[in-house]
Amino acid sequence: MTLTELKYIVAVARERHFGRAAEACFVSQPTLSVAVRKLEEELGVTLFERGASEMSLTPLGEQVVAQAHRVLEEAEGVKRVASQSKDQLAGPLRLGAIYTIGPYLLPGLIPILRERAPRMPLLIQEKYTHKLADLLRRGELDLVVLSLPFSEPGIVTQAVYDEPFRIVLPSGHAWLKNKEIPSAWVEEEDVLLLTSGNCFRDQVLQACPMLNRGSNNIQKTLEGSSLETIRYMVASGVGITVLPSTSADSIPDHNSLLAVRPFTAPVPSRRVALAWRKSFPRPQAVEAVYQAILACNLPGVGKLDERAVVS
Numbered sequence: 001m002t003l004t005e006l007k008y009i010v011a012v013a014r015e016r017h018f019g020r021a022a023e024a025c026f027v028s029q030p031t032l033s034v035a036v037r038k039l040e041e042e043l044g045v046t047l048f049e050r051g052a053s054e055m056s057l058t059p060l061g062e063q064v065v066a067q068a069h070r071v072l073e074e075a076e077g078v079k080r081v082a083s084q085s086k087d088q089l090a091g092p093l094r095l096g097a098i099y100t101i102g103p104y105l106l107p108g109l110i111p112i113l114r115e116r117a118p119r120m121p122l123l124i125q126e127k128y129t130h131k132l133a134d135l136l137r138r139g140e141l142d143l144v145v146l147s148l149p150f151s152e153p154g155i156v157t158q159a160v161y162d163e164p165f166r167i168v169l170p171s172g173h174a175w176l177k178n179k180e181i182p183s184a185w186v187e188e189e190d191v192l193l194l195t196s197g198n199c200f201r202d203q204v205l206q207a208c209p210m211l212n213r214g215s216n217n218i219q220k221t222l223e224g225s226s227l228e229t230i231r232y233m234v235a236s237g238v239g240i241t242v243l244p245s246t247s248a249d250s251i252p253d254h255n256s257l258l259a260v261r262p263f264t265a266p267v268p269s270r271r272v273a274l275a276w277r278k279s280f281p282r283p284q285a286v287e288a289v290y291q292a293i294l295a296c297n298l299p300g301v302g303k304l305d306e307r308a309v310v311s
Contacts (some may be wrong), residue, residue, distance in 0.1 A: 018055065094125075112296065170259075
């Protein structure tokens with residue numbers, strides 16, 4: 001039994017397909033298939049049920065793959081121990097971010113990190129929270145930026161900033177005469193939201209709960225994950241929307257098709273945080289990203305009164 005064989009069965013379990021698993025491991029499919037079969041013969045068990053069009057794990061295979069995950073993580077830990085004495089700001093950092101944060105944070109974050117940690121390039125992935133959590137647990141990401149609440153075994157979170165929500169209106173809207181908008185008013189309008197499953201959509205519905213109660217307004221939902229597309233739809237006159245301040249406050253003042261208004265108190269907001277594995281051996285890299293985010297001066301965001309790490 002080798003670590004390579006364990007990597008192969010973990011890849012097959014993840015991809016549910018031998019061809020895709022081989023591509024992910026950068027080997028040919030016959031090479032991977034032979035190695036998996038060899039491991040099954042050595043263990044004397046069948047790990048995968050092979051069908052004509054699909055593949056699935058056997059009950060015993062699920063247990064073996066779970067153990068393989070733990071073995072690979074421990075093996076990676078050996079490398080981490082050896083690297084403790086090395087420069088923690090040297091070498092790539094695998095960073096993940098949710099879709100509603102990445103486009104607004106990264107343009108400011110990357111130049112700062114480039115200056116402060118020039119030997120630590122970022123390998124970036126944008127995904128939904130549950131996908132980032134999975135990649136983080138499997139050790140395929142080192143650090144992720146997301147919004148709270150977020151809790152996973154073995155994962156540490158560090159709150160970074162609070163971000164208020166804004167109302168974005170099309171030109172000519174009756175609310176333009178108001179300096180602030182009560183959240184209860186939102187139920188009266190056609191509201192553009194992100195698709196179901198996006199955490200920011202859930203946060204908006206929590207801030208404006210009447211949208212969940214089937215009132216007479218026609219609630220429109222964009223099938224996708226782009227806040228920018230929603231902004232364009234509001235500009236076209238389809239309805240209104242709620243955006244985080246980093247997206248809304250970046251709208252130019254001279255934009256004649258859109259207007260931004262704050263909510264009345266209490267202003268709905270989200271808390272943005274960093275998350276990483278407890279075993280991650282580069283705390284200085286985490287700190288560098290944390291400090292760089294604070295230095296970004298993101299529009300509308302508020303600094304936290306105190307710094308707390310939650311495990």
